[in-house]
Amino acid sequence: MKDFLNSWGLSLAIFVPLVGAVVMLLVPKANEQLHKVLALATSLVVALIGVLLLANFQYDDGKTLQFVVDKSWIPFINSRYIVGIDGISLPLIALTMLVVPLCIIYSWNHFPEPKNPKAFLILILILETGMIGTFCAQDLILFFVFFEVVLLPMYFMIGVWGGEKRRYAAMKFFLYTLFGSALMIVSFMALYFLSDKVPVPGGGFEHTFDMRALPVAAAGISSTAALWIFGGMFMGFGIKVPMFPFHTWLPDAHTQAPTVGSVILAAVLLKLGTYGFVRIALPILPEAAEKWAPFIGLLAVIGIIYGALCCLAQTDMKRLIAFSSVAHMGFVMLGIATLTDFGINAAIFGMVAHGLITGMLFFVAGSAKERFHTLDIARLGGMLKQMPRMGWILGLSAMASLGLPGLAGFWGEFPAILSAYNPGGDLNEGLFRVYMVVAALGTVLAAAYLLWLYQRVAFGLPKEEFADDPHVHDVSFTEYVAWVPMIVLIVVLGFFPNIIFHVTNPAVSDMVSAMGLGS
Amino acid sequence: MLAQLATFAWDAPSVDLHALAPEIVVTATLVILLVVDAFTGDDQRWAASSIAGIGLLVALIPVATLAYDGVERILFGGAYVVDDFALVLKALFLLSAYVVVLLSTNYIAEGDYWEGEYYEMILASVLGMMVMASARDLISIFVALELLSIPAYMMAAWRKRDVKSDEAGLKYYLMGVFASAVMLYGMSVLYGYTGSTLLADIAPRIGELATSTPLVTLGIVFVVIGFAFKVSAVPFHTWAPDTYEGAPTPVTAFLAVASKAAGFVALLTLLFVGFWPRHDVWQPLLWVLSAATMFVGNFIALRQTNVVRMLAYSGIAQAGYILAPLAVAGASPEAASQALHSVVIYLVIYAAMNLGAFAVVLAVARKTRSAEISTYGGLFSYAPGLTVCMSIFMFSLAGIPPAAGWFAKLGIFQALASAGTTSGYVLAVLVALNSVIAFAYYGRLMRVMWMDDAPDGDVSPIKVPWSLTAALAITVAVTLVAGVLPGLVTHFTDPITLLAVGS
Helix, strand or coil, rough: CHHHHHHHHHHHEEEHHHHHHHHHCCCCCCCHHHHHHHHHHHHHHHHHHHHHHHHHHHHHCCCCCEEEEEEEEEEHHHHEEEEEEECCCCHHHHHHHHHHHHHHHCCCCCCCCCCCCHHHHHHHHHHHHHHHHHEECCCCCHHHHHHHHHHHHHHHHHHHHHCCCHHHHHHHHHHHHHHHHHHHHHHHHHHHHHHHCCCCCCCCCCCCCEEECCHHHHHHHHHHHHHHHHHHHHHHHHHHCCCCCCCCCHHHHHHHHHHHHHHHHHHHHHHHHHHHHHHHHHHHHHHHHHHHHHHHHHHHHHHHHHHHHHHHCEEEHHHHHHHHHHHHHHHHHHHHHHHHHHCCCHHHHHHHHHHHHHHHHHHHHHHHHHCCCCEHHCCCCHHHHCCHHHHHHHHHHHHCCCCCCCCCCHHHHHHHHHCCCCCCCHHHHHHHHHHHHHHHHHHHHHHHHHHHHHHHHHHCCCCCCCHEEECCCCHHHHHHHHHHHHHHHHHHHHCCCHHHHHHHHHHHHHHHHCCCCCC | CCHHHHHCCCCCCCHHHHHHHHHHHHHHHHHHHHHHHCCHHHHHHHHHHHHHHHHHHHHHHHHHHHHHHHEEEHHHCCCEEECHHHHHHHHHHHHHHHHHHHHHHHHHCCCCEEEEEEHHHHHHHHHHHHHHHCCHHHHHHHHHHHHHHCCCCHHHCCCCCCCHHHHHHHHHHHHHHHHHHHHHHHHHHHHHHHCEEEEEHHHHHHHHHHCCCHHHHHHHHHHHHHHHCCCCCCCCCCCCHHHHHHHCCCHHHHHHHHHHHHHHHHHHHHHHHHHHHHHHHHHHHHHHHHHHHHHHHHHHHHHHEHHHHHHHHHHHHHHHHHHHHCCCHHHHHHHHHHHHHHHHHHHHHHHHHHHHHHHHHHHHHHHHCCEEHHCCHHHHHHHHHHHHHHHHHHHHCCCCCEEEHHHHHHHHHHHHHHHHCHHHHHHHHHHHHHHHHHHHHHHHHHHHHHHCCCCCCCCCCCCCCCHHHEEEEEEEHHHHHHHHCHHHHHHHHHHCCCCEEEC
16 A cells, blocks of 8 residues: 555545546536546545545654655656655645645535636646646656646636636736746756756756755855845745735736635645645745745735725725735745745645635635625624524634634744844844734734624624525525635644644744754 | 869769758658649649648658657758757647648639649748758748748738738838848858858857957848738838738648748847857847737737737737847857746747637638628637637637747746846846736637627527548647646757757
């Protein structure tokens, strides 16, 4: 079993969804029930592989890559099919494998217009391949390919199943991300040619895209070149996160996307950017990262405050949650910018927590939209009276989102803020302490906009137009099935944050010490 | 005098028939087609396309045996070379022409055009391209160019009852002749200074001539500009959109893919074999051409409402990307080798994805009788297969994995970065910017297909004839396989070299 997982586990996890998608492609469109079953079964198989991987992962040795497969892929440029996971990628892969089946279950009876479950579910499965692949890839070109594969299904999901302004939103989403990734690939190429050649199997020395070898091989790059290369990566990853001022695609994409699209976007896609920073940009170019860090920190805290202020001004619930994502990802980026193991651990926790919590908020918003046909906050009200269970779930998610201790959100935000007190390397302590104070103010604003949202939506009496609406019913069965695992995890991770810190810490501290920044 | 003649020993040059076999097969097919066409009635015209298609496939057999043989064959005193470079490109030309024949079969048969003559023109033009791939001499390059161009001028005007098609043919002809004249002038200047038409001889001589010989510079510039017309580089692109729109669509596909590739092949041999020592002259020229071509092509493509015109401008922009590695090739032997490989790989992938896109255009036009982008509305609802194919080609042209275009573009970035110069990196950033601009119009077509409603509410399905289905199957398969396993393409392109450039 162990041997099988070592050689096939990750490749199966990546490509089983694709196989499922191909099978579904061959089934006629009219057979909707079969499509749903096939999609769910595929995603459950992937989740099962995920459980096996989790069970066989050597947690004491989280800093080394495990389940590594290294095969020849494009010999011409010495790009190889290298996959492997360590403590940094494991939580994110687990998150992906959890969210996808939940999304399929949630969609069961909730397909957005124009229905067509076949195409919708195929897109979700292709998306899963891209997401898992990105988290597993250990070769820059392979990473780039999966990173881009994710774009296609999301573009169609927003563009075909989205809201009224879906075309504009889909195009904006695509062009922004493409712009970033085009510069990113130029950076990868520069990195390839400027880093030292490494020995290759079969003798000789060649340039490499291998992420495991690049931190050493790239040490010789001149600091000016490294700054530029980091800049290109910053555009690629920063737009995906998204960091202020590249965030403007996010509210449009989130607001227009179908519920499931929003959930996946928030839960996993945004993490591809932050993961890229942690996995690629920082370890390979630590000195350039140190020079960029104050700037990244600045944009992060601007994002926190700006996102929060925008939230206060929103009249649409989904748009408000989207802006809260900008603020929350600001905390994650602040943690990364400190370049300390403390901050980066917090950032990874923040990614998982944000994925669960914001995913939940989007689920609830989607269900509310389905019942009320509007998310205009002014027209909503009295959810606790009309649908008490959903009201409480919304309340719990909102509390988690504002960082209430005892729920998952707290462990993403609080250590990230704290880590800015004592940044790593030669970073300016005074500056980062200012960032710390500003970020702490951001949590106050977060409490303000979330509580205010909750007050307007859940308290009071239902508005007259919906008071006797038969469409408005409490949480349905499929919704329970989809939501309970996420809620449980939000609570469990809130009480036992060590579940994740324990996995990430060995890998993160090893990475930070390998970066070799004096402090 | 007579006595002298009598003693003159006439040696027939030894001809390696194996090396020339692909060309001979195509010529033989051309002759067979001519004879068959002369002796068959109107009801048997369908035979023409079958014969042409079979001939093209048969010609691939000697290409394969030559490649398997792996010996570099030099004929006619070095004027004609059959090496890996030539063979890869001959295979590309033959396959592209085969797909074009598939695209043409129904279009030409149903449109009341001359059939036999049409396929003869295609074969003649392909023959010119195959000669071009092997030509290493100014004269054989020129002959090859005319052999491939003159049939193309006629094919562009094939819909002779349509004023637009006449305009297309005439414009293409006038511009093409003008470009030939400019190029020929440049060639004659180079011959005057170097005393040889062999590229291998020209290179060392122009290297020896002091850089202060302005006429040599002029000669090089003129020859490069002549081919800039052929590959429709800005500012020599003005013929392309009108010709592409007016010409019959299969011919447009042929011009946009095969003819353009032949232009690049000639540029490669000229720059790398003939003009190598003077890369100080052509590098800056190509840098400007490349940058201008991408930006102008992409910006004008944004405003197009007709798919064929959009593809024409997208093809211009793509030519800009292909020119980019050449603009930095002189930096080092490694950069030159990367540039050579990236251009050949790009040409192969570009052929598959662009021919595929034209195949979809043809299939859709069978129902809508139009190539306006607005008529593609709701395509997903009544022709999901065609929509998915077109989306694959559009993503490929935009350079998004897993469709093959990403690997082609990656090669360009790699070649630009391998030069390690500022101008290389700047050009790489320009290519990156252009990739984003380009997605705006590729994405718009996809948006119309997937997200808009059918303009007239007509959602009856499209009947796709088998020849178009075959063409689509070939192009989709190549586009996807080359995107997922690029090693399969590089396996063939890896060994290629050109004289001055090591592998």
